[in-house]
Amino acid sequence: MINTAMNNKCPHSEFCGGCSYSGEDYLVSLKNKEGEVRGYFRVKDLDIAPIFQGIVGAEDYLFGYRNKMEYTFGDLVKGGDLQLGMHKKGNFMSIITVDNCLLVPQDFNKILRFTLDFCISRGYTHYNKKSHTGLLRNLIVRRGVRTGELLVDIVTASDEASGDLGFDEEAWKGGLLALKLDEEIVGIMRTINDGIADTVACDEQRILFGRDYYCEEICGLRFKVKVFSFFQINVEAVERLYSEAISLIPDLEGKIVYDLFCGTGTISQIAAKKAEKVIGVEIVEDSVEAARANTELNGINNCEFIQGDVYKVLTRTTESHSQDIKSFPEPDVIILDPPRMGLQTKTVNKVASYGIPEILYISCNPKTLAADIDDFRREGYEPKYLKAYDNFPWTKHVETVVLMSRVEGK
Numbered sequence: 236m237i238n239t240a241m242n243n244k245c246p247h248s249e250f251c252g253g254c255s256y257s258g259e260d261y262l263v264s265l266k267n268k269e270g271e272v273r274g275y276f277r278v279k280d281l282d283i284a285p286i287f288q289g290i291v292g293a294e295d296y297l298f299g300y301r302n303k304m305e306y307t308f309g310d311l312v313k314g315g316d317l318q319l320g321m322h323k324k325g326n327f328m329s330i331i332t333v334d335n336c337l338l339v340p341q342d343f344n345k346i347l348r349f350t351l352d353f354c355i356s357r358g359y360t361h362y363n364k365k366s367h368t369g370l371l372r373n374l375i376v377r378r379g380v381r382t383g384e385l386l387v388d389i390v391t392a393s394d395e396a397s398g399d400l401g402f403d404e405e406a407w408k409g410g411l412l413a414l415k416l417d418e419e420i421v422g423i424m425r426t427i428n429d430g431i432a433d434t435v436a437c438d439e440q441r442i443l444f445g446r447d448y449y450c451e452e453i454c455g456l457r458f459k460v461k462v463f464s465f466f467q468i469n470v471e472a473v474e475r476l477y478s479e480a481i482s483l484i485p486d487l488e489g490k491i492v493y494d495l496f497c498g499t500g501t502i503s504q505i506a507a508k509k510a511e512k513v514i515g516v517e518i519v520e521d522s523v524e525a526a527r528a529n530t531e532l533n534g535i536n537n538c539e540f541i542q543g544d545v546y547k548v549l550t551r552t553t554e555s556h557s558q559d560i561k562s563f564p565e566p567d568v569i570i571l572d573p574p575r576m577g578l579q580t581k582t583v584n585k586v587a588s589y590g591i592p593e594i595l596y597i598s599c600n601p602k603t604l605a606a607d608i609d610d611f612r613r614e615g616y617e618p619k620y621l622k623a624y625d626n627f628p629w630t631k632h633v634e635t636v637v638l639m640s641r642v643e644g645k
Contacts, residue, residue: 244257244258245257245258245335245336245337245629246335247320247321247331247332247333247335247336250311250323250324250331251320251321251323251324251331251333251336252321252322252323252324252325253321253333253336253338253630254337254338254629254630255629255630255631256628256629256630257629261292261293261297261628261629262292264625264628264629265290265292265625268290268623268625268633269289269290269623271601271633272287272290272601272621272623272633272635273287275601275602275604275605276601276605276608278605279605279606279608279609281605281608281609281612281618283618283621286618286619286620286621287621287622288620288621288622288623289622289623290622290623290624290625290633291475291622291623291624291625292625293472293625293626293628295471296469296471296472296628297628297629298337298338298628299337299338299339299340299341300338300468300469300471300472300627300628301338301339301343301468301469302377302378302379302380302451302466302468302469302470303375303376303377303378303466303468304336304339304343304347304375304376305373305374305375305435306319306320306321306333306347306373306374306375306376307319307320307321307322307330307372307373308330308354308361308362308371308372308373308374309328309329309330309361310329310330310361311323311329311330311331312329316355317351317354317355317359317360317361317371318330318331318332318351318361319332319334319347319350319351319354319374320332320333320334320347321333328364330361332347332351333347334347334348334351337629338628338629338630339376340378340417340418341417342376342378342385342416342417342418343376343378345414345415345416346374346376346385346387346411346414346416347374347376349410349411349414350374350389350407350411353406353407353410354371357400357403358400359371359402362392364433367431369392370391370392370394370402371389371391372390372391372392372428372435373389373390373435374387374388374389374390375387375388375389375390375435375462376388377449377460377462377466378418378449379449379450379451379452379460380451380470380471381451381452381453381470382449382450382451382452383417383418383419384418384419384421384449384450385416385418385419385420385421385422385449386420386421386422386424386447386448386449386460386462387411387420387422387423387424388423388424388425388426388440388462389402389407389424389425389426390425390426390428390435391425391426391427391428392427392428392429393427393429393438393439396429402425404425404441404443405443407443408423408443408444411423411444412444420444420445421445421446421449422442422444422445422446422447422448422449423442423443423444423445424440424441424442424443424447424462425440425441425443426439426440426441426462427439427440427441435463437463440462447461447462448460448461448462451466451470453467453470453473453474453477453501453505454474454477454478454505456501456504456505456529456533457529457532457533458499458501458525458529458532459525459528459529459532460499460525461521461525463521464499464519464521464522464525465498465499465519465522466498466499466501467501467626468626468627469626469627472624472625472626473501473626475624476597476624476626476634476636477501477502477505478505479622479636480502480595480597480636481502481505481506481595483595483620483636483638484506484568484593484595484638485593487506487509487510487568488509488510488511489510489511490510490511490567490568491510491511491512491513491514491563491564491565491566491567491568492506492507492510492512492513492514492566492567492568492569492570493513493514493515493516493566493568493569493570494506494513494514494515494516494570494572495515495516495545495549495569495570495571495572495573495586496516496517496545496571496572496573496574497515497516497517497522497526497540497572498517498519498522498526498572499522499525499526499529500515500517500522500525500526500527500529500530500538500540502570502572502597503515503526503530503538503540504529504530504533504535504538506568506570507530507535507537507538510537510568511537512537512538512539512563512564513537513538513539514538514539514540514541514560514563514566515538515539515540515541516540516541516543516545516548516549516560517540517541517542518542518543518544518545519542520542523540523541523542526538526540527540539563541560545573545582546579546581546582546585548560549582549585549586550585565589566589566591567591567592568591568593568594568595569586569589569591569594569595570594570595570597571586571594571595571596571597572596572597572598573598573603574599575599575600575603576600576603577598577600577603577604577606577607578603578607578610580610583607583610583611583614584610584614587611587614587615587616588614590615590641591641592640592641593638593639593640593641594611594616594638594639595636595637595638595639596608596636596637596638596639597634597635597636598634598635598636598637599632599634601623601633601635604635604637608637608639611639615641615642616639616640616641616642617639617640617642618637618638618639619638619639619640620636620637620638621635621636621637621638622635622636623635623636624636
């Protein structure tokens with residue numbers, strides 16, 4: 236039975252824009268998200284009523300479900316006290332400390348609070364986006380839900396570039412390891428980033444304790460996840476979504492599967508249990524390396540991964556990879572799981588040109604999904620099944636799964 240009311244309104248909701256539905260009835264948020272999906276398809280004159288299965292609620296993981304947070308150092312007002320948390324709602328330059336967030340485990344809040352207090356006590360300054368000076372940039376905390384492992388990484392400027400006295404790695408590490416936590420820290424790192432862009436980047440990574448990855452388990456498979464690797468935020472929810480999505484494909488036995496935008500290869504390995512071969516394509520090199528390592532970890536030998544832009548790889552225009560899509564047989568099934576920006580029309584056209592019977596599309600943005608489905612319709616594909624999932628309770632985000640079938644004669 237779904238708990239329909241948020242137990243406590245988030246104490247940070249006045250300033251933090253992370254939870255769009257903080258303090259509201261949960262079932263109201265579900266209804267709104269379902270209406271959002273319907274609305275985007277309506278704008279494209281796509282009638283999904285006969286195929287839409289509605290939205291699946293979060294049920295047992297309404298709180299503390301996030302397994303990753305990327306916090307930012309800054310201030311709430313110019314020259315104010317040091318903050319560590321999220322960007323203020325409506326003001327990207329301001330940061331609000333979120334040490335009582337309801338979407339993360341309490342261990343995350345404790346690690347954040349300790350790190351902030353430690354940096355304040357040392358007089359460290361945050362990186363200034365305009366002057367490009369200051370030491371502190373980000374704090375990343377990741378968690379293996381099924382393994383109870385924690386990974387912590389502080390992102391700073393180099394001591395030489397920051398203008399500060401230098402970050403005391405040993406004292407920070409010792410303080411973290413002394414915290415009373417529910418789960419175990421298996422890795423502590425410091426990432427050096429002297430770039431001027433306001434992004435999390437890595438010029439150098441130092442392992443201060445343990446290892447540079449944590450382990451996770453999904454659908455009976457084990458994964459090593461590094462600090463910058465893409466991995467689904469809500470493990471319990473995504474396991475259900477992936478299992479149901481893969482089950483929509485009629486009989487994977489003996490088929491060739493292309494998993495496009497494959498990330499660390501989670502879907503690829505699930506499909507590989509039945510398929511003859513799975514070829515994953517992903518542009519992020521770190522994710523591809525993780526995908527290859529994870530297939531080896533799980534003893535899977537019928538997956539191959541190619542690092543590169545999906546469109547370029549499919550059209551064989553890239554020359555920077557030793558392994559190209561042309562060396563593999565053409566697909567019987569294509570799985571798409573693109574980022575929020577969705578697909579380019581040229582990518583839709585290329586995918587459709589294979590003329591295969593079914594295409595499975597997993598989306599994290601219903602707006603770009605509707606636009607892409609509209610493009611696929613012009614290429615001879617019609618959606619035959621559509622279902623939404625609330626994998627991120629209290630936020631604005633919604634996941635959607637669509638199975639498309641080729642229409643003969645179109």
